[in-house]
Amino acid sequence: MIYLAPLQGFTDFVYRNAYAAVFQGIDAFYIPYITTKSSQVPRKYEREILPENNLNRKSVPQVLAKDEEEILELCSLLRDYGYREINLNLGCPYPMVTNRGKGSKLLTGPDKLERMLEFYFKNFQIALSVKMRAGFESASDIEQIIPVLNRFPLKKVILHPRIAKQLYEGTIHTSAFQFAVDHLDQVPVYNGDVFTLADYQNRKGSFPTVTDWMLGRGVLMNVFLPDEIKGIKYTETEKRLKLHDFHTQIMESYFQMTDNPGNALNKMQQFWLYFSHHFSHQGKILKVIKKIRNPGNIKPETEYILRRAELKITD
Ligand SMILES: Cc1cc2nc3c(=O)[nH]c(=O)nc-3n(C[C@H](O)[C@H](O)[C@H](O)COP(=O)(O)O)c2cc1C
Incomplete structure (x- = not known):
């Protein structure tokens, strides 16, 4: 378990x-x-x-x-x-x-x-x-x-x-x-x-x-x-799709839940403190995320990362 x-x-x-x-x-x-x-x-x-x-x-x-x-x-x-x-x-x-x-x-x-x-x-x-x-x-x-x-x-x-x-x-x-x-x-x-x-x-x-x-x-x-x-394996394409799906669900929920998009941005920046570890260039990616000031920018920035950034190989 x-x-x-x-x-x-x-x-x-x-x-x-x-x-x-x-x-x-x-x-x-x-x-x-x-x-x-x-x-x-x-x-x-x-x-x-x-x-x-x-x-x-x-x-x-x-x-x-x-x-x-x-x-x-x-x-x-x-x-x-x-x-x-x-x-x-x-x-x-x-x-x-x-x-x-x-x-x-x-x-x-x-x-x-x-x-x-x-x-x-x-x-x-x-x-x-x-x-x-x-x-x-x-x-x-x-x-x-x-x-x-x-x-x-x-x-x-x-x-x-x-x-x-x-x-x-x-x-x-x-x-x-x-x-x-x-x-x-x-x-x-x-x-x-x-x-x-x-x-x-x-x-x-x-x-x-x-x-x-x-x-x-x-x-x-x-x-x-x-x-x-548990021995369940995914291909790199499957991993990327799952990361994307997971991230989208979280981001959409945070933006829907609040009247203040700044709060949703803060939550996403917190989330990325750890989530950035899925990518080879973790430090660089985290820097980009932390620098975002306008809540409207988190979506396009993360979309680009999720589609293009190299995934860290973990297993
Ligand atoms: C940011 C943060 C928040 C935590 N919140 C709780 C909590 O609400 N209740 C709890 O029992 N432990 C909490 N913990 C401890 C974790 O549940 C866990 O025991 C600890 O992180 C060690 O496990 P890990 O090395 O797998 O992370 C927290 C730990 C961190 C880092």
Whole structure:
């Protein structure tokens, strides 16, 4: 199984829907976290979980909550929308989040986490999975968290084996992942730095019992990666057509959704930060995209790139 990682600001419902329409390789799409502010779910988060924006039925929403009250609020909303799995965020590393006791900060309080999980399973019948890091300040946090996780019927434990202060860079703690393989009652889902088929094969070699993989930036940079892992191959012409189709769906949705074309241009410029990696001259192409000031220019510029620029060979 291959899951798309939640990437706030990148894998929004526009991205997920276009991906599901054009490619096959992703088995479930994890929605970037939703959270509450003064007991309200802000509109930008609610839009992501609306059933009409997640019609492919492969979406799993994620909650970023600090206590039972927030769990109740967020998960009740998700239950009312009919979701069949909810994911709890135990990994977000940013101080804005962790200072409020959420995300990876929960890895420092096994008792608190246990109370939250108890509360969840008492009040909700929906399957729960968790997405975690190896720790907050130390990769040994995982050693006190795993016994807590083992007490509950979690659907999945997804592990990105870094600690919070590393954010998304630096050495992967393979020994922390191995600790999870050895001590969890279930096989964890691996997540982190799988950017190429070779990366996948290396990780698979290190953790041969792992069957489920969550990929994030690797998919943003190479939308064919899940298919490559699953052995589905495309010719260069097919690849170009698929990239074009995917890009068109995303761009049209962003322009249709807003009254302010400048916002759509910003979203497309964000998207190209990673999407430019599909092309041999990535740096040059990104420069061209970043320089665009008039929203009307993004369409012809990208059309030219998608038709003419040399594709990077990845497999
Ligand atoms: C821009 C960005 C936004 C992210 N947003 C979320 C999020 O909303 N929830 C979450 O659990 N992880 C989030 N992550 C972490 C990713 O889901 C993933 O764990 C991380 O990128 C490592 O996987 P990768 O190397 O395959 O990208 C985010 C990461 C990035 C770079």
